[in-house]
Amino acid sequence: MKFIIQREQLIASVQDVMKAISSRTAIPILTGMKIDVRHHGITLTGSDSDISIESYIPAEEAGIVHVENIEEGSIVIQARYFPDIVRKLPEKTVEIEADPNLKVTIRSGKAEFNLNGQDAEEFPHLPKLQTENSLSIPTDILKSLIRQTVFAVSTMETRPILTGVNIKLENNTLSFTATDSHRLASREVPVNNAEIEFSNVVVPGKSLTELNKILADTEEPVEINVTNNQILFRTKHLYFLSRLLDGNYPETSRLIPEQSKTVLYVNTKDLLHTIDRASLLAKDERNNVVKLTTKSNQVLEITSNSPEIGRVAEEVTVQSLEGEELRISFSAKYMLDALKTIDYDDVKIEFTGAMRPFIIRPTDDQSILQLIVPVRTY
Amino acid sequence: MKFIIQREQLIASVQDVMKAISSRTAIPILTGMKIDVRHHGITLTGSDSDISIESYIPAEEAGIVHVENIEEGSIVIQARYFPDIVRKLPEKTVEIEADPNLKVTIRSGKAEFNLNGQDAEEFPHLPKLQTENSLSIPTDILKSLIRQTVFAVSTMETRPILTGVNIKLENNTLSFTATDSHRLASREVPVNNAEIEFSNVVVPGKSLTELNKILADTEEPVEINVTNNQILFRTKHLYFLSRLLDGNYPETSRLIPEQSKTVLYVNTKDLLHTIDRASLLAKDERNNVVKLTTKSNQVLEITSNSPEIGRVAEEVTVQSLEGEELRISFSAKYMLDALKTIDYDDVKIEFTGAMRPFIIRPTDDQSILQLIVPVRTY
Incomplete structure (x- = not known):
């Protein structure tokens, strides 16, 4: 040789x-x-x-x-x-x-x-996937599907199925969903002429993270093949094979509230930076919690309180604020993770009360959904 | 306030x-x-x-x-x-x-x-050093004195004095010396009109490393004041005070061989890259040792052997090679540390046999000296 x-x-x-x-x-x-x-x-x-x-x-x-x-x-x-x-x-x-x-x-x-x-x-022989039914999508779309969901997988092995991303292909729509049961991230894209459908494919988050590092940010196609226990991503010169997770992925659609009681529209970066600052004093605590309070005149107040260290408060002017008054506490980390993956200037946030999960979406794109379960504070 | x-x-x-x-x-x-x-x-x-x-x-x-x-x-x-x-x-x-x-x-x-x-x-009051006798040198010179010596201090607390850099001011010459007893780095600069002399000032390596991070690379002066147990570095807006190490710094001048048996001149980067490659297979071993062997026709061979993994060999053509034939083993890490701090294109290396320390200096600058004790191999 x-x-x-x-x-x-x-x-x-x-x-x-x-x-x-x-x-x-x-x-x-x-x-x-x-x-x-x-x-x-x-x-x-x-x-x-x-x-x-x-x-x-x-x-x-x-x-x-x-x-x-x-x-x-x-x-x-x-x-x-x-x-x-x-x-x-x-x-x-x-x-x-x-x-x-x-x-x-x-x-x-x-x-x-x-x-x-x-x-x-x-050296072990790699299985060659023999399925004629494959799906082809542009590489950059696949990369954004991964990036906007994979961060929300669970890192705990207590429910192994939640360490993966659920990939579905139904009704000519490809969707990626991840949840660790405290938050959920999902994104869907339309697919033309899909010859196959599947709904219970769960790919380990780690596999998708590594795949995302390797894939170049191009519009060249990626071919995706799925069997019972493996998924193959193939580009011109790359062959990336991952095992699938065993088990049934939970039905997540019922987690998503259908009605909302408080709706606001806000600049993504304004909210991101304010929450980032509010989280500074609570960084070391397990539940890095911040509180959001609606005020009059389209103003939110974001606060955080760490008795030993001090308190931080900041007002954010929103574009629109409608519905019930609200005072809600949530993980600053989850909120920052969600806002960072949204590549749009403005977001819409829909609340259904202080104890119910709330939803963040880009104002101009319904295909991305981030859900966060609030934290109970007394 | x-x-x-x-x-x-x-x-x-x-x-x-x-x-x-x-x-x-x-x-x-x-x-x-x-x-x-x-x-x-x-x-x-x-x-x-x-x-x-x-x-x-x-x-x-x-x-x-x-x-x-x-x-x-x-x-x-x-x-x-x-x-x-x-x-x-x-x-x-x-x-x-x-x-x-x-x-x-x-x-x-x-x-x-x-x-x-x-x-x-x-908050404790900082001692104000009351010495009228100070020394002033350009900041960039001080930074290079530190950079070219501090890496050679000992990291072992067995001989605490060796964790510091010995700073001397004698005969209008300021010198920095560091050694961990396996290698030595020293650099001296002339000083005009020094009103003071000292020889047993030993500053913790960590202090100088931190100082070097703070100082800007300018020609603005740094004032240096020394008392029995502290040293002060002062620029226009900065006041940096360090304790000194207790004890007598060893006399290092007698470590430095006065004669040599093999002398070579070589391009700094050529030798640096060759030794870097030769050290790759031995990286994880404690004594990352490489062997240098003189050949005819102004050629050195650098080799390294890790029985489990493999062997690497590379020839380097030198500018000049005079004196006895030589086969010597030394720590690749020490050699790389020394060569990296030398900002000159070419170096002169003087050997006095396979068991004696050898000296590396820039070809065109006698003020920098790097000494390495070889490793005995059988």
Whole structure:
């Protein structure tokens, strides 16, 4: 096995594949990265058995040669040192060679690394998903679906199903929903000509977070395939496979109040910065709680009180404030998380009393919904 | 006590003074920052009893008004929350007020923080150094003296004196020396008209590291005053006081070999990058050791061997290589630390055999000296 590759190409692929490789794994060979060399190109593979990632570097693409002097073969290389080695090599090209004794040589300029490899035959084969029914959406849309929901998954293993994001495809609508039972984030997008429907697909939040780091912010399509226990995201040169979570995702639609008693419209950044300041004194406390009180003349007051330290209060002028007077307490962190993912200038917030969950949506976009359960204060 | 201050000015001063404030201190009031308000300006003070820092903001400077509406007085404010509050306030100015009950109010725009303050009378008085004999050097020179030596102090408390930098002023020469007994870094600069001499001043490495973060990279002078147990660095608006370490600093001049058997001249970056690569496989081992071997034709070979992982070798062409053949092993980390602080293109390295310390100096500057004790390998 031998090839000479453009170092920049190799760095990018190695970085992507490393996101699936853990140094703590029960299967020793999974601490390694598989390099598979074919005349048409190089495939790098990593897996921690939850996530598996393949990155492909074609030998030639659009007339540009990425890989040369190819002798076919495969090897597994220790992933711990490989990214640093590749990143710090002196020249623009890297030669990688493996001999029949599994000795790997990496050369660039005058630098030569000799590493002990492992037999690629021992690396687990990734399942190839055989489903004809796939869904295709632009990469940047997928990234925003992930970003606007994944932060709300539970980090507690007490209800494992809530550590995932529920992905549904129904009535030509793709929706992502996450909740840790104290808050909920959901976003939906229309999909044209979807040939399939599914409703109980739950992808671990960690998988989607890693996927989001790898995907470039382009309009190029991502193909999504789903089976009983796995989901595949595939772009031109990337193959990202994640296991699904077992169990039934709870029905969340009934959590969302249908009526509201107090409605306000406010500039997103004004509210975000005010809540950020109000949370400063309560930062270290478990329930970083702030209080929102409606005042007359389209004014809200945001306050927070930490008896040992002090008190903070700030008024925010809103664009519109209608309905019942309200005094409600909630987690500043949840509110900041929700407001930060909303890329719109203005939001609408709908309350149904101090003890009921409230809803935040962009004023001009009903497809995003953030729900927060208030905190009882006495 | 009351004043209105430009927020940017306050942020900068608070950041500087915070470097002396520790949340873990035996004296509770030292978790606070003292604010002293006079008609001519505001002084902020912090101290962890090792280091004390005062930052002064004049009410007016060069026709620009920094502080207004001044009512004199003093208060101690909880330092833990103060920097974040100041940084996140909405407006360009901040109003700070303390009432006789030690309640502090911070206002900016519509935001208002009410904090519990402490009595400024309870804050320890900083000793005012009364020495007429001071030394003045440009700030950027002081910064480079610190940067080129402080990394070599010992981090072990077994010989506390070695955790400091030895500062000497003799024969119109100011010198900084640090050693952890495995390596030594020293730098000297000529000083004009020094009225004082001292040789056993040892400043904690941590103090100099913090000082270096605060000092701006300018040619403005720093005044240095020394007493038996303290050293003061003073710029126009900054007063930085550190305790000195007790004990006698070891005589280091006899460590430095006077003769050499192998001398080489090499490009600093070439050697730095080669050693960086050679150290990659040994990164996790305690003695990240690399081996340097002289070859013919002005070539060095740098190698490193980690039996479990693999081997790395790289040749470096030097500018000149004279004297005995050599094969020597040393800590890659020490070599990288030394080479990184040398701001010159080329270095001269003088060896006196594989078991003796060797010296690295810039080819064109004898005032910087880095010494490394080799590692015995069998």
